[in-house]
Each structure stands twice: as C-alpha cells, then as structure tokens.
Amino acid sequence: MAEIRIAFDAMGGDYAPAEIVKGAVEAANNNPDVKMILVGDQDAIKNELTGLTYNKDQVTIKHASEVITCEEAPVAAVRSKKDSSLVVAAKMLKTGEADAMISAGSTGAVLVGGQLMAGKIRGIKRAPLATMFPNVKGASLLLDCGANVDARPEHLVQFAKMGTIYLEHVVGVKNPKVGLVNIGVEEEKGNALVKETYPLLKETEGINFGGYVEARDVFDGEFDIILAEAFVGNVILKEAEGLANTIVKLLKQGLMSNLRSKMGAALAMPAIKETLKVFDASEYGGAPLLGLNGLVVKMHGNSTAKEVQAAVRQCINFKEQGINDKIREQFKK
Amino acid sequence: MAEIRIAFDAMGGDYAPAEIVKGAVEAANNNPDVKMILVGDQDAIKNELTGLTYNKDQVTIKHASEVITCEEAPVAAVRSKKDSSLVVAAKMLKTGEADAMISAGSTGAVLVGGQLMAGKIRGIKRAPLATMFPNVKGASLLLDCGANVDARPEHLVQFAKMGTIYLEHVVGVKNPKVGLVNIGVEEEKGNALVKETYPLLKETEGINFGGYVEARDVFDGEFDIILAEAFVGNVILKEAEGLANTIVKLLKQGLMSNLRSKMGAALAMPAIKETLKVFDASEYGGAPLLGLNGLVVKMHGNSTAKEVQAAVRQCINFKEQGINDKIREQFKK
Numbered sequence: 001m002a003e004i005r006i007a008f009d010a011m012g013g014d015y016a017p018a019e020i021v022k023g024a025v026e027a028a029n030n031n032p033d034v035k036m037i038l039v040g041d042q043d044a045i046k047n048e049l050t051g052l053t054y055n056k057d058q059v060t061i062k063h064a065s066e067v068i069t070c071e072e073a074p075v076a077a078v079r080s081k082k083d084s085s086l087v088v089a090a091k092m093l094k095t096g097e098a099d100a101m102i103s104a105g106s107t108g109a110v111l112v113g114g115q116l117m118a119g120k121i122r123g124i125k126r127a128p129l130a131t132m133f134p135n136v137k138g139a140s141l142l143l144d145c146g147a148n149v150d151a152r153p154e155h156l157v158q159f160a161k162m163g164t165i166y167l168e169h170v171v172g173v174k175n176p177k178v179g180l181v182n183i184g185v186e187e188e189k190g191n192a193l194v195k196e197t198y199p200l201l202k203e204t205e206g207i208n209f210g211g212y213v214e215a216r217d218v219f220d221g222e223f224d225i226i227l228a229e230a231f232v233g234n235v236i237l238k239e240a241e242g243l244a245n246t247i248v249k250l251l252k253q254g255l256m257s258n259l260r261s262k263m264g265a266a267l268a269m270p271a272i273k274e275t276l277k278v279f280d281a282s283e284y285g286g287a288p289l290l291g292l293n294g295l296v297v298k299m300h301g302n303s304t305a306k307e308v309q310a311a312v313r314q315c316i317n318f319k320e321q322g323i324n325d326k327i328r329e330q331f332k333k
Numbered sequence: 334m335a336e337i338r339i340a341f342d343a344m345g346g347d348y349a350p351a352e353i354v355k356g357a358v359e360a361a362n363n364n365p366d367v368k369m370i371l372v373g374d375q376d377a378i379k380n381e382l383t384g385l386t387y388n389k390d391q392v393t394i395k396h397a398s399e400v401i402t403c404e405e406a407p408v409a410a411v412r413s414k415k416d417s418s419l420v421v422a423a424k425m426l427k428t429g430e431a432d433a434m435i436s437a438g439s440t441g442a443v444l445v446g447g448q449l450m451a452g453k454i455r456g457i458k459r460a461p462l463a464t465m466f467p468n469v470k471g472a473s474l475l476l477d478c479g480a481n482v483d484a485r486p487e488h489l490v491q492f493a494k495m496g497t498i499y500l501e502h503v504v505g506v507k508n509p510k511v512g513l514v515n516i517g518v519e520e521e522k523g524n525a526l527v528k529e530t531y532p533l534l535k536e537t538e539g540i541n542f543g544g545y546v547e548a549r550d551v552f553d554g555e556f557d558i559i560l561a562e563a564f565v566g567n568v569i570l571k572e573a574e575g576l577a578n579t580i581v582k583l584l585k586q587g588l589m590s591n592l593r594s595k596m597g598a599a600l601a602m603p604a605i606k607e608t609l610k611v612f613d614a615s616e617y618g619g620a621p622l623l624g625l626n627g628l629v630v631k632m633h634g635n636s637t638a639k640e641v642q643a644a645v646r647q648c649i650n651f652k653e654q655g656i657n658d659k660i661r662e663q664f665k666k
Contacts, residue, residue, distance in 0.1 A: 073521055108517070136579060146516060149524035183479060183567040184441075188406060191482035191564045215568040216575030231524045232568055234516040235548040239569060242549030243576050246469060247609070254608030255601050264600025271594035275587030276580070 003033060004319045006312060007089040007098035010040035011067040012105020014302045017041070020104065021048035023308020028058045030309070034316060037098060039064050040085035064088040070301065074108030078116055086110065090117035093294030100315035102286065102308065104299040111147045114289045114296035121324060123331035124291035126151060128159045128230070129298065130166065131237060131287040134278040137221030141167045141176070145233040147289065153197040156180070156227060157204055161330055162290040163225045164207045169321040170288075170314065179213030179223030181232055187212075193229060201227075206330060248276055285310030288318070291327065295319075336366060337652045339645060340431035343373035344400040344418040345438020347635045350374070353437065354381035356641020361391045363642070367649060370431060372397050373418035397421040403634065407441030411449055419443065423450035426627030433628040433648035435619065437636040444480045447622045447629035454657060456664035457624035459484060461492040461563070462631065463499060464570060464620035467611040470554030474500050474509070478566040480622065486530040489513070489560060490537055494663055495623040496558045497540045502654040503621075503647065512546030512556030514565055520545075526562060534560075539663060581609055618643030621651070624660065628652075 008024050010017045017040055024036040035058055038045045042063040049059070066084040068077045078087055086105050090113040092098035101118070103110045115127050128144035143163050148155060160178050167176040180197060182190045187198065189212070201209040213223050215236060228236060251272065255265035265272075286299040286307065295318045297311045318324075341357050343350045350373055357369040368391055371378045375396040382392070399417040401410045411420055419438050423446040425431035434451070436443045448460050461477035476496050481488060493511050500509040513530060515523045520531065522545070534542045546556050548569060561569060584605065588598035598605075619632040619640065628651045630644045651657075 073519075108522075136583065149516070181568065183482070183564055183571070186406075189441075214571050214575075216571035216578075218572065219575050219579040231516055232565060235514065235565055235568055236572060237548075238516075239548035239551065239572050240576055242547075242552050243573055244580070245549075246552040247577070247580055250469065250608045250611070251605060254604045257604055257607075261601045261604035264597045264602070264604070267597025268588050268594045268601050269597070271587045271590055271597070272584060274590075275583045278583070 003035065004100070004316055005035045005037060005098045006315050007037045007039055007062070007092045007101040009086045009089045009101065009103035009105050010038045010045050011064070011085040012103045012110075013299065014104070015304055016104060017044050017048050019304045020308055021045055022052070023305035023312070025049070025052045025054045025059055026305055027309045027312035028054050031312065031316060032058070034058070034312070035060070037062050037092070039089040039092075040067070041065070062088065068106055068109045070106040072106065072109070074106060074112040077106075077109055078112045086113050087117055090114055090296065093118035093292065093296070098294060099319045100295040100297065102297045102299060102311045102315065104301055104303040107146065107298060110296065110298045111289065114292055115147075118292040118294055118296060121291050121293065121327055121331065124162075124327070125158060126155045127289050127291040128162070129287050129289050130163060132171070133218070133226060133237065133240070135219045135221035140218070140221065140224050140226050141171070142226045142228070142233055142237060143290070144228065144230040145237045145287065146230050149230045151229050153193060153200050156193075156197045156229065157200050158291070160201060160204065160207050160209070160225065160227050162327055163227070165323060165326045165330065166288065166290055167224055169323055169326065170317045173224050175208050176224030177208050177210040177222070178225040178227055179210050181215060181218070181226060181228040181236070182212035183214065185212045185214060244276060285314040288314065294324070336368065337433070337649055338368045338370060338431045339648050340370045340372055340395070340422040340425045340434040342419045342422045342434065342436035342438050343371045343378050344397070345436045345443075346632065347437070348637055349437060350377050350381050352637045353641055354378055355385070356638035357645070358382070358385045358387045358392060359638055360642050360645035361387050364645065364649060365391070367391070367645070368393070370395050370425070372422040372425075373400070374398070395421065395425075401439055401442045403439040405439070405442070407439060407445040410439075410442055411445045419446045420450055423447055423629065426451035426625065426629070431627060432652045433630065435630045435632060435641065435644045435648065437632040437634055440479065440631060443629065443631045444622065447625055448480075451625040451627055451629060454624050454626065454660055454664065457491060457495075457660070459488045459491070460622050460624040461495070462620050462622050463496060465504070466551070466559060466570065466573070468552045468554035473551070473554065473557050473559050474504070475559045475561070475566055475570060476623070477561065477563040478570045478620065479563050482563045484562050486526060486533050489526075489530045489562065490533050491624070491664075493534060493537065493540050493542070493558065493560050495660055496560065498656060498659045498663065499621065499623055500557055502656055502659065503650045506557050508541050509557030510541050510543040510555070511558040511560055512543050514548060514551070514559060514561040514569070515545035516547065518545045518547060577609060618647040621647065627657070
C-alpha cells in the first residue's frame with residue numbers, strides 16, 4: 001500500500017485538541033502505513049500526546065499559531081488567519097504534503113478553506129459536501145448538503161458524477177442510482193433549476209440516473225445518491241436530524257403517560273434507541289468535500305476519538321481507491 | 334352570523350363523490366347557517382344524497398360535466414376543462430357565488446385553478462399554500478408549502494403578512510413569530526433569496542419577525558410561522574411525513590427483534606401511536622391557499638367525511654373573522 005498522509009486540524013471541534021489527538025494516535029496504531037500530521041498549537045498538542053504510546057515516525061506535529069472559531073465569518077476568517085490550523089492543514093493538500101485532511105471545526109470555514117486553500121481538481125467548478133444519509137436499507141449519499149448555494153445545473157451534473165465515483169469505490173455500491181430531489185416525480189414538476197438539470201442528467205454518461213425523488217421518499221433506499229442543490233440538501237439533512245430527535249423526545253414523554261406504557265417503555269426502550277441509532281450520523285466517518293486536491297473530511301463539531309478513527313478509515317479508502325485519479329479521468333473527457 | 338356559502342369540488346379525491354357529499358351534509362346539519370354547494374356530476378351527487386337527511390335549502394347541486402384527474406398536467410387541464418367540477422367551483426369565488434371552496438382533487442390543479450379561476454386579491458402577487466405543521470408545542474403554519482416555486486423576496490414578504498393574519502384570526506395565535514428557513518442562523522448565511530428577504534422582513538410592519546430558523550429546529554415550536562420558498566417548504570412538509578412513517582416502520586421492526594422488546598412493544602404501542610399522531614396532517618382541516626378571492630382549501634386526496642368537516646370549520650372561521658377584508662386592508666397601504 002502506498003503511503004498515506006493525513007493532516008488533522010487538531011484545534012477544530014468541541015473536544016479539540018484532546019479527542020482529535022487521541023483519535024489520530026489510535027488510528028496510527030491501527031494503521032501502521034498511515035502518517036498523521038497534527039496541525040495546531042505545538043505545546044497544546046504535545047501536552048495531549050504525553051502519556052500516549054505511538055510510533056514517532058507516524059505521528060508528527062506541524063505548528064500553526066492561530067485557531068478559527070465557529071463564531072467567525074468563514075470567508076474573512078480563512079483569508080485573514082493564514083496561520084490557523086485549518087488553513088495550514090488545507091494548504092498541505094494543495095502542496096501535496098498531505099493526501100487528506102480532517103477537521104471538526106466550523107463547517108463554513110472548512111468549506112471555504114477546502115475550496116480556497118486546497119484548490120479544486122481541474123475541470124471541477126464547485127466542490128460539494130457529501131454525507132451518508134440513513135434510509136431503511138442502510139444509507140444513501142446526500143449531496144450537496146451545504147457547500148454551494150445557488151448552484152447551476154452543470155454543477156449538479158458534476159456532483160452526480162463525483163458522487164457516483166465516490167459511492168462506487170469508497171462505499172462499494174455498484175452502479176449507484178441517482179435521484180434528483182424535486183417536489184413531484186412527473187417530468188414537468190419543479191423549479192427552474194431541476195427542470196434544467198433533469199435533461200442534462202438524462203444524457204450524462206457514467207451515471208445511473210433514475211429520475212426525480214420526493215423528500216418523503218428519501219428514506220426508502222430506492223436511490224443511492226440523493227442529489228440536491230446545497231440549500232435543499234442542507235434542509236433535508238438537518239430536518240431529519242431535528243425530527244429524529246423530536247420523535248425520541250415525544251416518545252419518551254408519551255410513553256410515560258400511563259403505567260401500562262411506562263412498563264412497556266422500560267422493556268422496549270433499548271430496542272427503540274437501537275432502532276433510532278440509524279439516524280446518528282457519527283457512524284459514517286464525517287462528510288467528504290469532493291472534487292478538491294486531496295480529500296477534505298468535515299466531522300461533526302462534537303466528534304470524539306471514535307469519529308476521528310472512522311474519518312481516518314474514509315481517508316484511507318479514498319486514497320487507496322484512487323478516487324481523485326478517477327475523478328480526473330472523468331473530467332478530462 | 335352572515336350567511337356562508339361553500340362550494341365543494343364533489344368529484345375530486347380518492348373517495349369522491351361519496352365522502353365529500355357525506356361530509357358536506359354532516360357539516361350542513363351541524364352548521365345551520367352555512368350553505369353547501371356540491372359541484373359535479375348531478376346524477377352521481379344525487380345518488381350519494383339519497384338516504385341522507387338534510388335541509389334542502391342548505392345543500393344544493395351545481396352541475397359540472399367534467400372531472401380533472403391527478404394524472405393530467407394541471408395548467409392544461411384547468412385551461413381545457415372549463416366545465417370541470419374544480420374549475421366551476423373555483424369560478425364561484427370570483428363571481429361571488431361562494432365564499433370558499435374545498436377540494437381533495439389534484440394538488441397541482443387546485444393550485445392552478447385557485448390562482449387562475451378564483452383570482453387574487455388586488456395587490457397580492459402570488460397565493461401561497463399554507464399548512465399547519467406539527468411541532469412539540471402544537472403546530473406552526475408552514476408556508477409556502479408548494480404553490481409558487483422560484484418566488485422572489487417580495488412574494489415571501491407578502492406570505493409572511495398573510496400568514497400572520499391567518500394565524501392570528503383563524504387559529505388564534507397572538508402576534509405569531511415568523512421564522513425564515515435558512516441553512517444557518519447567522520445573518521450572512523444562506524442563498525441569494527433569503528439574504529435579500531431577511532432585511533425586507535425586518536422592516537415589514539405588522540409582522541413579528543424572529544430571524545432565521547434552521548430545518549432542524551422547525552419542530553421545537555419556537556416559531557409560529559415557518560416561512561420558506563415553495564420548493565423548500567414542500568421538501569420540509571414531505572420529508573416530515575416520510576420520516577415519521579419510516580420511523581414507525583423501523584420501530585415496529587426493531588421492537589420485534591427480541592422477546593423483551595416484543596412484550597414492551599405490546600404495552601407501549603398505543604402510546605407510541607398516540608405520540609406519533611401529531612404528525613398526522615388530517616387533523617388540521619386541509620391547507621388554505623391564501624390571497625385569493627375567497628378561500629380555497631386543499632384537502633389530502635384520501636380525505637373522508639371527517640376531514641371535510643374540519644375543512645368546513647376552517648372555511649367558517651375564515652369567513653367569520655373576515656380574513657380577506659383584513660388582507661385587503663393590509664395591502665391597500
């Protein structure tokens with residue numbers, strides 16, 4: 001296996017640097033061929049490394065003096081904080097010092113930093129944020145779930161092509177079926193964007209376009225790729241999260257309403273919790289930003305060492321499968 | 334109380350004309366001052382009326398020879414089928430022969446028929462479809478949930494004003510708080526539409542604008558009005574429906590996975606069903622299309638006599654509260 005180098009924004013996230021450093025070290029110990037570069041305040045990182053056991057060739061520190069917080073406006077922060085952990089890590093993708101980067105920092109800053117600092121693959125106009133989205137059969141790939149609002153039809157077509165490559169080779173779904181989110185399934189339904197995108201997708205080679213999908217059906221698992229403009233994709237992602245949490249809360253209240261259901265709840269609650277766990281995004285190792293030089297993986301802000309490990313696995317697959325070479329191949333045509 | 338006349342598209346819906354006629358008759362018997370006009374094939378309607386007891390002054394038939402089906406393209410159908418039950422009923426709003434109309438027919442045709450045939454109140458540019466949308470505290474008003482894709486900022490402002498009047502006077506929510514759906518809550522977040530709409534809403538008099546709301550938070554009841562462009566509003570509505578159904582299905586499977594949870598499920602299932610009933614839209618009496626001459630109420634295709642009665646109650650409130658006069662008053666300024 002070729003060497004894989006992963007840059008960590010060690011300062012981004014609710015539990016940074018402790019959990020990021022811990023997760024990186026655990027992943028290094030589990031994957032002897034992978035090099036972890038911890039980017040951020042060197043004293044803070046050294047402090048977290050104290051007491052951990054790891055191969056020193058595999059885990060190194062790259063000092064960065066600044067941190068971008070979630071409160072900062074992303075574009076301004078990325079432009080002004082040139083020595084922030086996030087910007088320094090993203091730049092390592094452009095220079096080729098790293099193959100992938102992982103951040104649990106401000107979503108906006110990761111998106112902006114990824115696009116501006118890592119740079120896009122030649123021919124790619126916008127880099128979409130993709131995420132595994134639960135359905136009754138497992139999960140589908142939802143993209144763009146937040147990176148490029150007001151995208152144009154040709155952007156969505158590129159997203160479908162990149163999503164197909166990613167899903168086939170990183171996740172292992174053969175000939176994934178693409179559904180374009182719309183408010184009806186008939187060809188004449190929808191807004192200007194989807195009506196213009198539909199015929200383009202129909203004639204795009206290398207994807208398996210299955211037509212429109214309504215938001216009520218995204219949980220059926222009929223489509224492997226749920227394709228949407230970023231505003232809509234983000235609404236779909238966040239609504240599922242919000243509703244799943246709300247239903248759990250309502251169930252708990254409802255089940256406590258009388259003795260009979262209280263007893264039932266005590267017996268059934270483990271199964272209820274297990275069932276609703278499919279809506280827990282932390283299982284999927286973060287959301288990849290596709291079409292960049294290298295891979296940017298955005299993790300939830302509340303990520304711990306466990307999620308860092310899942311994100312590392314994703315980076316390894318991405319590199320081993322040569323996803324970016326495959327994307328370049330597609331977009332050369 | 335002033336006389337109220339309600340026109341029914343007696344031929345629209347999965348259970349038309351039987352359930353529509355039955356619901357109209359029951360509503361007539363419960364509301365002696367309301368006149369019901371059953372629009373559609375007179376033989377079919379007479380047949381359904383046979384055996385029902387009602388005041389003949391209160392329930393009349395207006396013959397219409399055609400029916401618009403859900404399979405037809407809405408605009409073409411509304412334009413070509415001038416003697417369809419839906420078009421004839423909608424025209425009665427324009428001529429003043431009816432104060433409100435109720436249809437369980439094709440959503441697209443009801444939206445088009447309402448806007449084209451009933452006509453808009455002077456000053457109203459687009460007529461949004463509104464619906465009561467469940468949250469943990471009860472329900473909020475979601476609009477536009479499907480009528481006008483690619484709307485402009487000034488349309489959304491009009492929707493907020495009309496939604497405020499409707500919610501205050503039909504539903505009885507004092508000074509309802511308006512949230513504009515966005516993919517973040519910071520003022521600089523979002524697409525071009527919401528960024529242009531935000532400052533307009535801020536300076537609009539007569540509404541209580543509370544800022545942005547993310548899709549994950551629409552269920553917590555902080556906002557009384559969930560304002561969105563129709564594509565996004567429709568996605569929000571349908572995703573909630575789809576996810577609620579999916580979770581029920583998953584829970585049933587999950588709860589059957591072992592004996593302990595099977596026993597628990599048997600005890601807890603009534604409470605679970607009761608809890609999830611808040612996501613059953615049939616309780617709310619259909620979705621009003623606001624800003625037209627008279628009120629158009631769109632019911633679910635699978636509506637029965639029970640839902641017809643709830644829709645009638647909504648029409649009565651709408652008329653008694655003089656909603657359209659209040660809208661005219663607002664838009665005169």
